[in-house]
Amino acid sequence: DAGVTQSPTHLIKTRGQQVTLRCSPKSGHDTVSWYQQALGQGPQFIFQYYEEEERQRGNFPDRFSGHQFPNYSSELNVNALLLGDSALYLCASSSTSGSYNEQFFGPGTRLTVL
Amino acid sequence: GQNIDQPTEMTATEGAIVQINCTYQTSGFNGLFWYQQHAGEAPTFLSYNVLDGLEEKGRFSSFLSRSKGYSYLLLKELQMKDSASYLCAVTPGYNDYKLSFGAGTTVTVRA
Numbered sequence: 001d002a003g004v005t006q007s008p009t010h011l012i013k014t015r016g017q018q019v020t021l022r023c024s025p026k027s028g029h030d031t032v033s034w035y036q037q038a039l040g041q042g043p044q045f046i047f048q049y050y051e052e053e054e055r056q057r058g059n060f061p062d063r064f065s066g067h068q069f070p071n072y073s074s075e076l077n078v079n080a081l082l083l084g085d086s087a088l089y090l091c092a093s094s095s096t097s098g099s100y101n102e103q104f105f106g107p108g109t110r111l112t113v114l
Numbered sequence: 115g116q117n118i119d120q121p122t123e124m125t126a127t128e129g130a131i132v133q134i135n136c137t138y139q140t141s142g143f144n145g146l147f148w149y150q151q152h153a154g155e156a157p158t159f160l161s162y163n164v165l166d167g168l169e170e171k172g173r174f175s176s177f178l179s180r181s182k183g184y185s186y187l188l189l190k191e192l193q194m195k196d197s198a199s200y201l202c203a204v205t206p207g208y209n210d211y212k213l214s215f216g217a218g219t220t221v222t223v224r225a
Binding site: 031035040041043045048055056090101102103104106107108 | 118144147149155156157158159162201203205211213216218
């Protein structure tokens with residue numbers, strides 16, 4: 001049973017560029033959340049997608065957008081990249097039929113903005 | 115808002131016991147998670163507490179006091195592979211699906 005997968009593993013961009021990160025949830029999961037983790041910090045919630053819609057959003061600017069596809073996979077898009085966007089981006093999946101809000105994390109995409 | 119506090123670093127000897135404290139002040143509460151994260155890897159689930167008391171799972175135990183906004187993770191019989199960051203996360207409540215994380219506690223196990 002494949003867990004949560006993310007691509008790419010690493011990415012280097014320059015300021016002002018745009019980036020798309022991808023996530024496939026764990027089998028049987030229908031909900032995808034995205035988190036940003038700066039070095040030495042805990043993950044910060046960006047947004048969550050369920051039924052192809054953004055269900056909840058954290059305190060991130062509109063430069064951060066996302067999408068969920070009918071197969072439950074998801075993309076995170078970041079426009080007009082800033083140096084401060086350099087971080088590990090984690091995708092987490094969960095199931096609305098689960099007994100509690102346990103979220104399973106993927107290995108992350110390490111984004112470096114130069 | 116959410117305020118979740120953990121110590122930044124702890125060091126212990128192989129075979130010893132370490133207790134990682136977490137205090138929280140959040141706008142709601144529906145449960146508390148502990149995750150382990152090795153450097154450069156994804157967080158992995160360790161425990162979940164929703165009711166007061168101690169949950170034991172092998173060498174790891176987690177305690178919750180909702181009235182005090184306090185939890186701890188107890189790691190017994192420490193092994194070198196337990197060197198990692200330990201993240202405390204609160205799930206706030208009804209219609210709030212995010213996990214709110216503390217900054218994490220880096221535990222270093224020495225021989």
